[in-house]
Amino acid sequence: MNATEEILTLPGGPTMVRWRRHAQARRVSLRIDPRGGGVVVTLPARAGRRAGIALLMTHADWVAERIAALPRAIAFADGAEIPINGLSHRIRHLPDGDPAGARGSAWLASGTLYVTGGAEFLTRRVGDFLRAEARRRFSALALAKAAMIGRRPARISVKDTRTRWGSCARDGVLSFSWRLVMAPPFVQDYVAAHEVAHLRHMDHGPCFWSLVEDLTPWRAEGVRWLTGEGARLLRIG
Template sequence: MGQHHLPGNPPIPLILRRSAQARRISLRVSSLDGRVTLTLPRRVPEHEALAFAAEKESWLRRHLARQEAPVAVAPGTTLPVEGKPRQIVARPQRGIRLFADQVEVPDRAPATRLAAWLRELARDRLSEACDRHAAALGLPYSRITLRDTRSRWGSCTEAGALMFSWRLIMAPPEILDYVAAHEVAHLAEMNHSPAFWAVVNRLYGDYAPARAWLRSDGNALHRYRFTD
């Protein structure tokens, strides 16, 4: 197990992972950082898995070529806030101010402070949306937490705890609202049955465009790196 490379120009690093649950060999290319994970069942030899990866070399290189480069958030960077591109401008100030086409940030630790501000803005927007949808549904949720999740935009537990990715604040408002409605709908239906989607439709309306946006554009929100 561990790190291997698929030969070529350039070589492709592979992370081999053995899984007791896996029934077949599989390849996964991370949409966030381009890491390639080769998963194999418990009793499959490594050489067999590496041969499988070699057969998929053309597919792997096509996917890796489409990866978007990470964006370091800094003064001068253009960052989407509520779906609108805003240029980051550093000022000798303490707070953060949002304008139509730019966001002013402190000139000390601008990326760290901007990330904290975006989390709070996300909390405000998501709390408002969840309150509205929960009231329409007639079912309360217990709490809202925000994380920087990579595999999902939101979740709902049996106890009614809602979790969201704070990066939703970079998406258009209707996308954030859809994810809020989606998770609130789980308060009534803890599944993805037709009954669940009927609740989503009742709370939000036609959700197909929002789901399509998340599939086509959602991953781009993860490429922004907030480090000073």
Template sequence: MKFLLRRATADLPVPDRLELAGGPLPVTVRRNPRAKRIILRLAPGGAGVVVTAPRSTPARTINEFLERHRGWVEGRLARIPASIAVVDGATLQLRGEAVSLVHRPDLRTSRFESGEAGGRLLIGGDARHFARRVADALKREARRDLEASVARHAASVGLQPRAITLKDTRSRWGSCTADRRLAFSWRIVMAPPAVLDYLAAHEVAHFREMNHGPGFWALCRDLCPEMDFGRDWLKRHGAQLHAIDFTPR
């Protein structure tokens, strides 16, 4: 796979996508006045390339940076886990534990069951809506867990969120605006509870520290002593959550 960056010149802007052998890969460039150097990362699930650069960085410099790190990107793409279809009989994670998906057309609503053989998520209704109903069930669980965790951490900092929104974002697991509006990827409910709690603590810490400086990380650690575990787990296993495909079959 090769990036089409060989003809980069001082006048050539950074492309909005990179044409690879496996198809185009979107490019997002973020100009950050606080950035001291160029940082490159792959969006969760290999959805694109994200470049963070100082505001004054020329496009030519960014293009050359991408070309120098082509091998790194190719290696990361190769490590992305294969997608897992959400179908009857499949297994996914809920709060870090394996849950079997079972279609029960006679049921009017979905429900979770636990037993000696492990957990099961029973999904009712038409088979055509199976994947969507699984996603809906996970979203309900995610909202319950996130609202509880956010409420606990918000009480610690003495500030309440204006709103909590669930999304299916790939570029980030959570976000916080200056007016304390929180957004989370609902897929986080599939991770172990300590990981979800770290994510909630991370965003609530922004209520006091709208940055990622030493003060922010100190507050985040006070809110969530298992912060290191949560950060490491997302780096190592986060892509697996994005590999679960909720496309109707």
């Protein structure tokens, strides 16, 4: 699978288009990319660019409407407000460091995420802080839930995925989107339970869902929140 990006002028205006060629795809398809604010065109091995352009033009109004409906993008910047564990926190840049000299490069206190150092490092340091928080939180959640079923993940990692909140590989490696650290704790609990349940059941059959509900009381609420609010997390940072 490979991908390229370009800006095309569609009837709705200039639009970022990400082309993906996927050997297992059976037909040309479109989907909106909440993270990038554009559209993804997936082409089967034998389909040409012309087929993708034709589908784009046929659904140009749908593409324009869906992109316009995306949540507002929020950059990691001084004064910006971002959610952490479902609660709003304001980013405050301290270029001269912690006045008390006791903190590191980023820390939370009283609803504020403080970040030190040069302005050119702000975005990276906020991202690094959130990734570290996600790794710490999901490692604890996944290990605790895995112990409940007598299993242990081979490894736990956090990634910046576009289409999945989590995954479980056949070798027992669990991966989670670091962006989930911005979601409420009950959502994190559900996603951790979902992926840990795959350590026993790799499908999504009745036994899998029964195990998910044994591991978390938040299945329905977690799915509902991710369906309604998940795109907002992809627009941050």
